[in-house]
Amino acid sequence: MVSKFSAELLGTFWLVLGGCGSAVLAAAFPDVGIGLHGVSLAFGLTVVTGAYAFGPISGGHFNPAVSIGLWAGGRFPTALLLPYIVAQVVGGVVGAGVLYLIASGKADFSLAGGFASNGYGAHSPGGYSLAAGLISEVVMTFMFLLVILNTTHKRAPVGFAGLAIGLALTLIHLISIPVTNTSVNPARSTATALFVGGWAIQQLWLFWLAPVIGAALAGVTHTLVLEGPAEEPPVSGRAGR
Numbered sequence: 034m035v036s037k038f039s040a041e042l043l044g045t046f047w048l049v050l051g052g053c054g055s056a057v058l059a060a061a062f063p064d065v066g067i068g069l070h071g072v073s074l075a076f077g078l079t080v081v082t083g084a085y086a087f088g089p090i091s092g093g094h095f096n097p098a099v100s101i102g103l104w105a106g107g108r109f110p111t112a113l114l115l116p117y118i119v120a121q122v123v124g125g126v127v128g129a130g131v132l133y134l135i136a137s138g139k140a141d142f143s144l145a146g147g148f149a150s151n152g153y154g155a156h157s158p159g160g161y162s163l164a165a166g167l168i169s170e171v172v173m174t175f176m177f178l179l180v181i182l183n184t185t186h187k188r189a190p191v192g193f194a195g196l197a198i199g200l201a202l203t204l205i206h207l208i209s210i211p212v213t214n215t216s217v218n219p220a221r222s223t224a225t226a227l228f229v230g231g232w233a234i235q236q237l238w239l240f241w242l243a244p245v246i247g248a249a250l251a252g253v254t255h256t257l258v259l260e261g262p263a264e265e266p267p268v269s270g271r272a273g274r
Contacts, residue, residue: 034116040091041117042124044083048095049128049224051079053149056214057136069210076215077203084195093195096218097121098244102178105252106260108185118220125224133228150225150233151216151240159211167243169212173205174247175254177217182255216240217247 055075059067067075084093092109094100097118103109129148136142147156153166161169180201184194202217209215216222222240226233 034113037091037113038116038120040087041094041120042127044087044091044093044095045121045124045220046128046131047083048076048079048218049125049221050132052076053129053221053225054132054135056149057132057146070207073203073206073210076206077199077201079199080202081195081199084198088195091117095121095124095220096244097220097241098174098218098248099178099181101245102174102182102248102252105249106178106182106255107252108182121220122223125220126227129224129228144229147214147233148225148229149214150229151214151222152232152236153213153239156232156236157212158214161212163239166213166239169209170216170240170243171247171250173209173215174217174244175251177201177205178248178251179255179259182251183259213240217244219244 052072052075055067056072059075060069060072080095083095087093087095092103094103094117100109100114100117100121104111104114133148136148150156153161153163157166177198181194181198183189184197205217206215209217219241222237226237226240
C-alpha cells in the first residue's frame with residue numbers, strides 16, 4: 034500500500050508542478066511565452082509521463098475525481114478511496130510548494146496574479162459566470178472519466194491508455210482554460226488555492242463539487258450504458274498499463 038500511495042503522491046506532485054508551473058513560469062514569459070496552447074500541452078504531458086511512470090504501481094489516478102469515477106464505475110475499491118485522495122492532495126500541495134519556492138525567486142513575483150488558481154466570475158480568465166464554470170467543470174470531468182474508463186477497459190488496445198488520457202486532458206484545457214482556468218481535479222485546485230488564500234479558498238468548493246459530480250456520473254454511465262455484456266468482468270483502471 035505504501036508504494037501505491039507514494040506513486041499517487043508523486044504523480045500528483047508532478048502534475049501540479051508541471052502543469053501549474055508552465056502557467057506560472059512560462060505562459061507569459063517575455064517573447065517566448067508558451068501561452069494557452071503550451072499550458073494545455075504541459076498538463077497533458079504530465080499525465081502521459083506520470084501514467085507510464087507510476088500507473089503500473091498505483092493505477093495512475095493523480096486526481097480525486099478520477100478515483101471517485103473509477104469507484105463509481107465499480108473499478109476501484111472503497112477501502113482505498115480516501116487514502117488515495119489524501120495522497121493526491123498532499124502531493125498536489127507539495128508540488129505547489131515547490132513551485133512557489135521557484136516562482137518567488139523572481140523579484141516582482143506576486144500571488145496577486147492568481148498562481149494558476151481556478152475561479153469563476155471576476156476570477157475567471159474570461160469573466161465567465163458561476164453557472165458557466167459549473168457546467169464546464171462537470172461536463173469536462175464527465176468526458177475525461179469516460180475516456181479513462183473506456184481506454185483502460187480490457188477491450189481497449191493495451192498500452193495506449195496513458196497517451197489517450199493525456200491528449201484528452203490537453204483538449205480539456207484548450208476548451209476550458211478561459212472559463213475556469215481548468216480544474217477537473219480537486220487536488221490541483223486545492224494545492225494552488227492554499228497559497229493564494231482569500232478568493233481562491235472561497236471559490237474552491239466549486240472545484241470539488243463539479244469534478245466529483247462529473248466523475249460520478251461518468252462512472253454510472255459507463256457501468257449502465259457502455260460497459261458491455263454482463264459476463265465481461267470489470268478490470269481495474271490503470272492509466273499506464
